[in-house]
Amino acid sequence: MMLRVLVAAALVGLPLLVSGALAQTPAIPAASTASPAAPASPASAPSAPDGLVSPFLPTPNVAAPAPMGAEATPGGPPPAAAPIPVDTPAAPKPKKVAPPPPPRETALSDDPAPTLQPETFFATAKASERYSAIVDAGGWPTDIVAIGPGTTGPAVAKLRKRLMIEGYLDAAQAGGLAWDAALTTAVKRFQSHMGLRQTGVVSGATLKAMNVPARERFNELASSANRLAGLNFSFDQRYVVVNLPSTSVEAVENGRVVHHYIAIVGDPEHPSPEISAQIQVINLNPTWTVPISIIKKEIIPRMQRDPGYLTRAKIRILDGSGQEINPKSVNWSTERAANYTLRQDSGAGNSLGSIRIGMPNKLAVYMHDTPSKGLFGADYRFLSHGCVRVQGVYDYAAWLLEGTPGGPGGVWDKAAMEAKIKEGAPFDIKLARAVPVIWVYLTGWSNGDGPAQFRDDVYGVDTVAEAQASAQSSPVR
Numbered sequence: 001m002m003l004r005v006l007v008a009a010a011l012v013g014l015p016l017l018v019s020g021a022l023a024q025t026p027a028i029p030a031a032s033t034a035s036p037a038a039p040a041s042p043a044s045a046p047s048a049p050d051g052l053v054s055p056f057l058p059t060p061n062v063a064a065p066a067p068m069g070a071e072a073t074p075g076g077p078p079p080a081a082a083p084i085p086v087d088t089p090a091a092p093k094p095k096k097v098a099p100p101p102p103p104r105e106t107a108l109s110d111d112p113a114p115t116l117q118p119e120t121f122f123a124t125a126k127a128s129e130r131y132s133a134i135v136d137a138g139g140w141p142t143d144i145v146a147i148g149p150g151t152t153g154p155a156v157a158k159l160r161k162r163l164m165i166e167g168y169l170d171a172a173q174a175g176g177l178a179w180d181a182a183l184t185t186a187v188k189r190f191q192s193h194m195g196l197r198q199t200g201v202v203s204g205a206t207l208k209a210m211n212v213p214a215r216e217r218f219n220e221l222a223s224s225a226n227r228l229a230g231l232n233f234s235f236d237q238r239y240v241v242v243n244l245p246s247t248s249v250e251a252v253e254n255g256r257v258v259h260h261y262i263a264i265v266g267d268p269e270h271p272s273p274e275i276s277a278q279i280q281v282i283n284l285n286p287t288w289t290v291p292i293s294i295i296k297k298e299i300i301p302r303m304q305r306d307p308g309y310l311t312r313a314k315i316r317i318l319d320g321s322g323q324e325i326n327p328k329s330v331n332w333s334t335e336r337a338a339n340y341t342l343r344q345d346s347g348a349g350n351s352l353g354s355i356r357i358g359m360p361n362k363l364a365v366y367m368h369d370t371p372s373k374g375l376f377g378a379d380y381r382f383l384s385h386g387c388v389r390v391q392g393v394y395d396y397a398a399w400l401l402e403g404t405p406g407g408p409g410g411v412w413d414k415a416a417m418e419a420k421i422k423e424g425a426p427f428d429i430k431l432a433r434a435v436p437v438i439w440v441y442l443t444g445w446s447n448g449d450g451p452a453q454f455r456d457d458v459y460g461v462d463t464v465a466e467a468q469a470s471a472q473s474s475p476v477r
Helices: 120-136 154-166 181-193 204-210 214-228 292-305 373-377 393-400 414-422 464-473
Strands: 003-006 232-235 238-243 248-253 256-266 275-284 315-318 341-344 355-358 382-384 388-390 427-440
Touching: 120 214, 154 181, 181 204, 214 464, 232 427, 248 393, 256 373, 256 382, 256 393, 275 393, 275 414, 355 393, 393 414
Parallel strands: 238 427
Antiparallel strands: 003 232, 238 248, 248 256, 256 388, 275 355, 275 427, 315 341
């Protein structure tokens, strides 16, 4: 059954927009440095520059001088020659050990309830009213300290109060100085609503989220509801939701999320847009046409430093008739290259990986695989130029292709796609039935009563509270 949500009025009269802003990235520990080498022995041979002993320099054979004040005895045996020094090979410098990666703090949600549902706008608007009331009542404590199971004392009482105010603990559980199982459960539920690993310990990202003021949470809910106002999207039996602040993809079927996928989305300088479209085709072994913005900002400066880059990256330059142009014939000190089509061959090194999810739209964005799969393991995944990379893209594509005939065994499952990809040539599979997809920017949202869900405003677009504060402070004329 097709449901359509069309809300005429926004929560507040602000335009719907998505722009860029910087997000906090995890600090990377500095690499350790090697210990200084021991000073050379006075008897060592002359050394080459930088303290390295050259094997090509002759070993000096110098007689030891007579002790000061001594004289040689006439007719006596000549003084004995000093022993030839033996080169001692320098001890190998200790290898620099890369610092361990920071502990993973985010977690992919396992909530079967879709982030975006037909009632999400109304539930989020209602949640913003609840959080506005919390702000008016004085908010919640924002000086929570790092604590965990086994802790007792006033810090536990303050944490209980903090969680009770937002709705994670009942009023009857708000008192007490000892940590108990109910408090652990509340902390884990809080973490799940923040997109964090459910450790039950208040530290790191959990501590940071715990101390976000209630006013900021209201701002996230009100701003998200404002962006949802006027939403026109078909909630089909099967649809896809990409929540950009969550860096996640949800495959929804019959009102429940049947698959969750980790995603990499646009960075603050190249934000992924809010958009809805229809997924119509799966491209196997896709080529990649380089956007003009990347040609100007990245390819041209790179070619000035490294003229062989395009050849190594298997990126061809094509003129208007599709004829290939020699990179050496292009003046890379100008922007002339932007007048050509730069296309990367399909294959293992292709920037789109092995699969592209085609969803025609005016902004020419899409979803795809990537050769840089290690980036999915980081907490910060705002790294692309606007398109969305999907971990587990084979499984995702197989779900999209359910009901589409073809493939060696009559269906397009993962094995069938892998076999086709091994052939090496680009190949398109048109879905038997298009699947609606929507990219949304929800930093705060709700689909029912109780505490809301929140994610960081990486693009810096949550401005409803600021606009309200500005309006209230303006003099009335």
